[in-house]
Amino acid sequence: MTADPAHIDYVTRLGDNALVLGQRLAEWCGHGPVLEEDLALTNIALDLIGQARLLLAHAGALEGRGRNEDELAFQRDEPDFRNWTLMELPNGVGKHDDYAITITRNFLAGALHKLLWQALSQSSDPELAAIAARATKEAGAHWRHASEWMVRLGDGTELSHQRMQAALDRLWPYTEEFWTPDPIEKAVAAAGIGVATASLRPAWDATVDEVLARATLVRPRASEFRSTGKLGSHSEHLGFLLAEMQSLARQHPGASW
Amino acid sequence: MSPLSGDSNTLPSATESVAEARAESVAAARAAAGAVTDPEIPVLTLADLGILRDVRFDGERLQVTLTPTYTGCPATQVIEQDVRDALAAQGWPDAQVRTSLSPPWSTDWISEQGREKLRAYGIAPPGPVSREHVPVRLTGLARIARETAPAGPACPRCTSQRVERLAEHGSTACKALYRCLACREPFDYFKPY
Numbered sequence: 448m449t450a451d452p453a454h455i456d457y458v459t460r461l462g463d464n465a466l467v468l469g470q471r472l473a474e475w476c477g478h479g480p481v482l483e484e485d486l487a488l489t490n491i492a493l494d495l496i497g498q499a500r501l502l503l504a505h506a507g508a509l510e511g512r513g514r515n516e517d518e519l520a521f522q523r524d525e526p527d528f529r530n531w532t533l534m535e536l537p538n539g540v541g542k543h544d545d546y547a548i549t550i551t552r553n554f555l556a557g558a559l560h561k562l563l564w565q566a567l568s569q570s571s572d573p574e575l576a577a578i579a580a581r582a583t584k585e586a587g588a589h590w591r592h593a594s595e596w597m598v599r600l601g602d603g604t605e606l607s608h609q610r611m612q613a614a615l616d617r618l619w620p621y622t623e624e625f626w627t628p629d630p631i632e633k634a635v636a637a638a639g640i641g642v643a644t645a646s647l648r649p650a651w652d653a654t655v656d657e658v659l660a661r662a663t664l665v666r667p668r669a670s671e672f673r674s675t676g677k678l679g680s681h682s683e684h685l686g687f688l689l690a691e692m693q694s695l696a697r698q699h700p701g702a703s704w
Numbered sequence: 705m706s707p708l709s710g711d712s713n714t715l716p717s718a719t720e721s722v723a724e725a726r727a728e729s730v731a732a733a734r735a736a737a738g739a740v741t742d743p744e745i746p747v748l749t750l751a752d753l754g755i756l757r758d759v760r761f762d763g764e765r766l767q768v769t770l771t772p773t774y775t776g777c778p779a780t781q782v783i784e785q786d787v788r789d790a791l792a793a794q795g796w797p798d799a800q801v802r803t804s805l806s807p808p809w810s811t812d813w814i815s816e817q818g819r820e821k822l823r824a825y826g827i828a829p830p831g832p833v834s835r836e837h838v839p840v841r842l843t844g845l846a847r848i849a850r851e852t853a854p855a856g857p858a859c860p861r862c863t864s865q866r867v868e869r870l871a872e873h874g875s876t877a878c879k880a881l882y883r884c885l886a887c888r889e890p891f892d893y894f895k896p897y
Contacts, residue, residue, distance in 0.1 A: 483871040483881075490873045497776025501805070577806035581775050584808065584897055592872065 450509035453634035456529060457641045458509060458575060459519070460631075460677050461567075462502030463530035466520055467685070468556065469495030470692050471538055472549070480546055487592055491553070494585040501578045508574075521696035525686050531556070532674035533621035535685040540617075547607075547614035550596045555622050557590035558654045562647045571639035594658045601662025612664055619667040624674045625651075726761060734759040736794045737768050743782045744876055747825045750783065754813030757804055766791065766799040771809045774877055774897065811897045822894060828857035828882065830896040857893045859884035869893075 472492035479485025503516035514522075533556060539545030564586050567579035600607040626645045635641030659666055674682070696702075737759060738751030750756045750770070758769040768787060772780045784801045791799040811830035814822075819829035858865050864886035872895075874881040879892040 483873065486871070487873040490877045493776035493778070493877055494774065495776070497774065501775060573806070577808070578775075581805060581808040585775060588872075 449511040451634070451638070453631045454572070454638070454640055455506055455509045456631050457635040458502055458506040458572075460529040461575075462499050462506055462516075462519070463528050464534050464556075464560075465495045465502060466499035467528070467530040467534040467688065468552075469493075469499055470688060471534065471536075472553075474538055475544070475549065478544065484546075488549070491589050491592065494589065498578065498582050498585070501581075505574050505578065517696070521693045522700075525681055525689060526679045528676070528681065528685060528689070529679060530676050530685075531621070531624050532676035532682050533618065533624065535676065535682060535688055536618070536621070537684055545610070545614065546596075547600065547610040548618065550593055550600065551611065551614040551618050553589065553593035554597050554658070555618060555655070557586065557593050558651050558658075559625055559644070559647065560586040561590045562650050562654075563642065563644070566642045566647065570641065575640065597658050597664070598662045601659070601664040608663065611662065615659075615664055616667050620670040620672040621674050623670065623672065624677060627673055629678065729766075730759050730761065732794065733766055733768070733791060733796060733799070736790050737787050740783065740786045740790050743779045743786070745822070745825070745827070747821045748814075748818055750787070752815050752818030752821060754815060754818075755783075755809055762800070766796045767802060768799060769802045769804050771804050773809050777877065809897075811894065814894075823860045826860050826891060827879065828860045828891055828893040830894045831857065833896045857882060859887060859889065860891055861889050862887040 469492045472488045472495065475485060475488040476492070477485065479488055499520070500516050503519040507514040507516060507519055533552060536548075536552065537544075538549045540548065561583070564579045564583040568576050568583055570576040570579060597611065601611045602608070603611075626648055628643065628645060632641060632643055636643040656666060676682070676685070734756070738749055738756050740750050742748045742750070742753060753773070755771050755773060756768070757771050758767075760767055768791070770784065770787065780803075784803070787801050788799060791797075810833050812833050814830065822829045856865055856867055859867055859882075862884060864884055866885040867882050868885060869880060870883050870890065871881040874892050878894060878897065880895050881890060882893045883890045
């Protein structure tokens with residue numbers, strides 16, 4: 448059975464967001480600033496990759512062409528990925544990993560994921576609703592981790608504050624993509640399968656502002672920049688991420704152990 | 705031949721005994737699958753964890769339904785294979801193991817016996833899952849431990865409630881690392897989920 452293309456695309460977006468952020472966080476494995484944080488980030492990555500697996504398996508089933516989650520994760524090319532651009536940005540600037548960037552991204556995306564999974568647990572697609580009900584539990588813990596660090600580092604030393612503000616200023620423009628309406632989201636929202644993300648914005652603003660205030664960080668001004676990852680048009684960073692993530696699967700297609 | 709045309713005395717009892725044999729098989733299969741242990745916390749069985757959702761016959765084929773614990777739990781596939789192996793050893797080589805995501809598993813489903821086993825193994829069992837978000841203030845690790853776990857786990861070694869959280873992410877995805885302030889021993893806490 449082939450589902451409506453908007454339905455497939457929407458579930459693919461959710462799966463790709465989880466997969467690409469999971470891959471970015473997994474890059475910290477063995478490189479965390481302290482052991483506890485190394486474990487925290489890799490545990491969060493594990494949750495996200497688990498969510499991606501369920502979501503992409505579901506997208507493959509909806510598509511009805513016999514592609515499983517591994518094929519979708521490892522055999523698709525860059526323009527077929529539907530994640531927000533925010534998710535694919537490197538963990539730092541240039542070659543230097545930056546914990547401020549990593550945590551701030553988890554915070555900005557995590558605040559939305561928490562609300563999104565809650566809303567999607569009422570989806571008219573029962574499989575998506577079941578995945579969302581599970582993801583809600585995990586998203587709450589991920590967001591708590593990120594917001595604790597936002598406050599600790601934002602309201603920390605002069606240097607940590609400065610670096611958190613710089614990370615926030617750098618990433619904030621990419622959050623505009625969350626709210627940009629498009630035909631796919633409109634179609635799934637009308638069918639009760641998905642939600643219009645813009646409807647979650649007041650709750651997201653309130654959640655984010657409350658933590659930023661405690662973190663003594665200043666909310667950046669809105670920008671005109673619009674990233675377009677969810678439409679398949681990505682930054683230069685996704686290709687490198689996929690090259691690394693997919694290399695083993697592409698060298699040994701169909702391999703199993 | 706219509707079943708009703710048979711001897712009215714023997715037929716119902718034959719049907720009953722078939723149904724009884726079926727029920728016995730289901731009970732035996734449930735016991736075999738339920739006795740499989742968790743690969744990461746080997747003192748717990750699947751029955752203790754509460755992840756064995758259903759055992760039934762689909763025609764002649766045995767069908768077992770499990771619910772995964774954490775979405776990304778690496779033990780899930782090992783558990784499925786272990787259940788298949790356990791059932792094959794009991795004479796059901798073609799048992800089908802399905803997973804069901806809904807309703808989502810919760811640590812509230814861990815049995816009393818399971819909680820006792822965890823404690824004896826040195827892991828503080830999970831407290832009840834709180835439905836509301838507990839806001840966290842950041843004025844030191846001990847403070848966080850108190851506020852995110854209001855009841856607080858008791859030390860599985862000396863039962864003291866005077867404990868502090870060292871790290872929210874411990875030796876596996878489902879556990880946090882705590883320290884007892886009374887006996888000074890570190891211990892794992894199975895996080896409410």
